[in-house]
Amino acid sequence: MKRNPQEPSKFDPVAEDDVSTASSGHRRLFTRAVEHACDFRDRLADRPPRPVMSPGDLQALLDGPTPEVGEDPLTVIDALSAAADPGLAGSAGSRFFGWVIGASDPVGVAADILTSAWGQNAGAYATSPAAAMAEKVAARWLLDMLRLPRECSVGFVTGATMASFVCLAAARSAVLARVGWDVEAEGLADAPRVRVFLGADVHVTILAALRYLGFGERAVRIPTDSEGSMDATALAAALNEGQGPAIVITQAGQLNTGAFDPMPAIIRTCRQHGTWVHVDGAFGLWARAVPEMANLTAGIEDADSWSTDGHKWLQLPYDSGFAIVRDSQAHRRAMSVTASYLPVVDAAEYDPGKFVPELSRRARGFAAWAQLRTLGRHGVSEMVRHHCALARRVATRLSAERGVRVLNSVHLNQVIVSFGDGALDERNALTRATIARLQADNICLAGGADWHGHWVLRLSLISSPLTETDADRLAAAILSAWRYVQREQS
Ligand SMILES: Cc1ncc(COP(=O)(O)O)c(C=O)c1O
Numbered sequence: 001m002k003r004n005p006q007e008p009s010k011f012d013p014v015a016e017d018d019v020s021t022a023s024s025g026h027r028r029l030f031t032r033a034v035e036h037a038c039d040f041r042d043r044l045a046d047r048p049p050r051p052v053m054s055p056g057d058l059q060a061l062l063d064g065p066t067p068e069v070g071e072d073p074l075t076v077i078d079a080l081s082a083a084a085d086p087g088l089a090g091s092a093g094s095r096f097f098g099w100v101i102g103a104s105d106p107v108g109v110a111a112d113i114l115t116s117a118w119g120q121n122a123g124a125y126a127t128s129p130a131a132a133m134a135e136k137v138a139a140r141w142l143l144d145m146l147r148l149p150r151e152c153s154v155g156f157v158t159g160a161t162m163a164s165f166v167c168l169a170a171a172r173s174a175v176l177a178r179v180g181w182d183v184e185a186e187g188l189a190d191a192p193r194v195r196v197f198l199g200a201d202v203h204v205t206i207l208a209a210l211r212y213l214g215f216g217e218r219a220v221r222i223p224t225d226s227e228g229s230m231d232a233t234a235l236a237a238a239l240n241e242g243q244g245p246a247i248v249i250t251q252a253g254q255l256n257t258g259a260f261d262p263m264p265a266i267i268r269t270c271r272q273h274g275t276w277v278h279v280d281g282a283f284g285l286w287a288r289a290v291p292e293m294a295n296l297t298a299g300i301e302d303a304d305s306w307s308t309d310g311h312k313w314l315q316l317p318y319d320s321g322f323a324i325v326r327d328s329q330a331h332r333r334a335m336s337v338t339a340s341y342l343p344v345v346d347a348a349e350y351d352p353g354k355f356v357p358e359l360s361r362r363a364r365g366f367a368a369w370a371q372l373r374t375l376g377r378h379g380v381s382e383m384v385r386h387h388c389a390l391a392r393r394v395a396t397r398l399s400a401e402r403g404v405r406v407l408n409s410v411h412l413n414q415v416i417v418s419f420g421d422g423a424l425d426e427r428n429a430l431t432r433a434t435i436a437r438l439q440a441d442n443i444c445l446a447g448g449a450d451w452h453g454h455w456v457l458r459l460s461l462i463s464s465p466l467t468e469t470d471a472d473r474l475a476a477a478i479l480s481a482w483r484y485v486q487r488e489q490s
Contacts, residue, residue, distance in 0.1 A: 029073050030117065036081040037109070040088070049090035049098075049445035058087040090445065094470040096463060097446040100255065100283050100414075103463040105315035111370035112317045115363050122156075122363035124342060125349040135352040135365030141372045142322060145380055146288045146308075148301055153328035155335065155355035156364040159321035160282035161205040163307030166323035166335060166356065168209050168247065170305060171276040174330035175245035178274070184333055188214045195220065195242055197235060197275075198249040199261060201228035206249055206280055219249075226452065227408055228254035232265035239273045246275040252300055253284015256451050256458055258391075258412030260284060263299030277303040282321075283462060284412060286313035289380045290388075296411055310364070313384060315464045316371050320364050323355065331355055383464060387413040390471040391461045397475035403430075404482060407456060416449075416456040419482055428455040430485060437481035444477040 051058075061083040091101045120128035122135065139154035155166050172194060176183045181191050196219040198206060207217045222235045230250060239246065248270050250261040263279075270277045279285065279300055285308040287293040288300060300306070304327065310320030325331035336354040345351045353359060375383065388411070395410045398417055407416045420430035435448045435457050449458050457478065461471065 025073070026117075029077060030113075032074055032077055034113070036077070040081075040085070041092070041106070044090060044093040045095075047088075047090050047093065048442040049093065049095040050439060050442050051087045051089060052442065053086040061086065092463070094463060094465045094467065095444045095473070097444055097459045097461060097474060099447070099458075100312050100460045100462055102309075102312045102315040103465060104311070104317040105371060105374075105464050107374040108314075108316040108367040108371045111367040115366045118363070118366075120363040121360050122365065123353040123359050123361050125345045125351050126343040128363055129349070131363035131365055132350045132352050134363070134369045136350045138365045138368040138372055139322075142368070143324070145372070145377050146285055146306075146324075148288075148306060148324060149326055151328065152324050152326050153331045153355050155323035155325075155331070156352060156368065157321045157323055157356055158319040159311060160203075160280065160307050160309045161208060161321070162357065163309075163321040163323040164206055164249075164278070164280055165209040165212055166331070167278050167305035167307050167325055168213055168215075168249075169334035170323075170325045170327065170330040171247045171278055172213055172215075173334045174304075174327055175247060175276050177330070177333075179245055192244055195244060195246040196249065197222055197238055197246065199228070199230035199251055200224045201254055201256075201259075202249060202251060203255050203280055203282065227257045227259035229259045230261040230266065232262045232269065235266060236269040239269060239275065246273060247278060248275050249278045249280065250303070251284070252279050252281035252297065252306075253287070253412060254414075256414060256416050256449055256456065257408035258284060258410070258414035259408070260287075260296055260411075263297075263303070267299050267302045276305070279303045279306045281306055281308045283309060283312040286380065286384050287388075287412060289377065290384050291381070292385070293388075293411075310368055310371075313387075313462055314368070314371055314375075314380070315383075316364075316367050320368065325355075328355075384413075387461045387466065390466055390468065391415050391459070393468065393471050394459060394461065394475050397472070398478060401479055401482065403486070404479070407451060407454060413461045415459040415461070416451055417459070417478070418454050418456050419485070424453065430489075431455045431457060433485045433488075434478070434482045437484050438478060441477060441481060444474045446474075446478075 090096050092104045120131045122128050122131035125132040135156050142154060143150060143152055157163050157166060173183055175194055176191055179192050183191060196215055198219050200221045201224045210217060220238050222238060223231045250266055252260050267277060285306060288297045306324040308322050310316035310322060311318045332354050335356055391413045392410050395406045395415050398404045399406050403419060403421050405418050407418055418427050418431050419434045420427040432455055446457055446459050448455055
């Protein structure tokens with residue numbers, strides 16, 4: 001049926017005159033998007049790290065009536081770029097030290113652009129053989145760089161939260177299978193109770209993963225020291241108090257302090273009890289790539305599962321995480337689905353969807369492959385070492401100032417700081433005021449958190465472009481905010 005050119009079809013919003021062929025359409029469109037991307041990156045160093053436009057104004061830039069008649073895609077992409085720009089955080093730049101956020105390195109972004117353009121569904125080998133093989137190869141490189149057992153299976157997921165979910169689903173399957181319970185078939189309702197142990201300073205997403213898995217948050221919380229490291233003796237005592245299936249969740253890189261749990265002692269105890277040991281190493285696991293950090297990360301390789309992020313220290317674009325499981329049968333059992341219409345892989349093929357919760361999924365392996373190949377083992381190691389050195393540099397500068405206290409031992413890339421010399425309440429108030437001033441100045445971005453009753457400024461030095469000059473600018477911005485607060489007080 002011939003369409004009236006006055007009435008655009010919803011499936012073909014581009015007027016025929018605007019785009020002579022499909023090929024020139026996508027070429028112009030992709031090129032324009034890349035131009036906007038490059039403009040954004042070119043201006044990143046000069047942008048304030050924290051967007052300052054009000055939520056209402058930001059919404060207004062994107063808002064409008066529900067589109068009825070389609071528009072020219074080039075115009076839409078231009079409009080998107082202009083409307084989103086004032087609300088974009090500077091997290092890919094060198095003035096951003098909030099949360100724990102990597103920099104979306106250009107090579108990962110470039111690979112990600114290709115991934116989107118290729119339009120692959122990485123659910124199965126058959127839906128994208130190249131995506132499947134990219135994951136297979138990147139997984140091997142990853143295990144090698146992190147010095148984890150070669151036999152592990154790796155699920156490419158959205159981040160550490162889902163990675164922990166996947167690993168703990170495998171753990172649940174394995175520890176219940178050992179007592180004759182098939183959790184995949186029977187569920188949890190009448191299952192033997194699984195005891196879950198975790199450190200008191202566990203990341204909140206572990207609790208979320210436990211909730212998603214039907215365990216709830218009723219885990220045994222093991223005391224931690226002032227750095228947030230689990231007390232291995234207390235864990236041993238807690239494990240001795242009962243029996244049956246058990247999972248111990250440890251941490252490599254505490255969110256605030258960067259601390260590691262004492263893995264050799266934990267592993268020794270857990271082996272006596274036949275317990276599954278999981279390591280949440282969202283960012284800290286990458287310290288395994290640095291030979292001088294071998295002491296800090298010793299014993300991690302003896303765990304049963306590990307979760308880590310690609311979008312933190314590996315600098316992959318959001319979103320990217322890895323669920324790594326030694327018992328690949330349990331991993332596969334916990335995650336895989338079968339149906340007559342889904343192809344069965346033969347021995348030479350590889351089905352990445354068997355190790356993740358989703359069926360249809362983004363082909364995250366391409367960006368991981370490109371990033372690992374671009375950095376190499378040496379580049380990853382250098383980057384982690386460099387960020388840790390910068391964190392120590394900032395900590396040293398800050399500690400030299402009267403009234404400024406770095407509260408953690410800076411082994412990794414995280415620094416927590418409190419301000420003032422008085423009583424706790426007074427210090428907490430001064431710290432909040434200093435953070436507020438730092439954020440108002442908007443030279444560098446960092447936020448606050450509660451650490452064992454102390455309100456602290458949290459700094460995460462993890463963004464790939466950071467230099468010593470950036471670290472010094474951060475220290476100077478913090479000290480300037482602190483001096484301002486002191487002047488206001490006097
Ligand atoms: C130790 C730890 N675990 C888990 C997470 C959650 O990671 P994601 O937000 O990538 O899911 C984080 C985030 O900072 C973390 O620091």
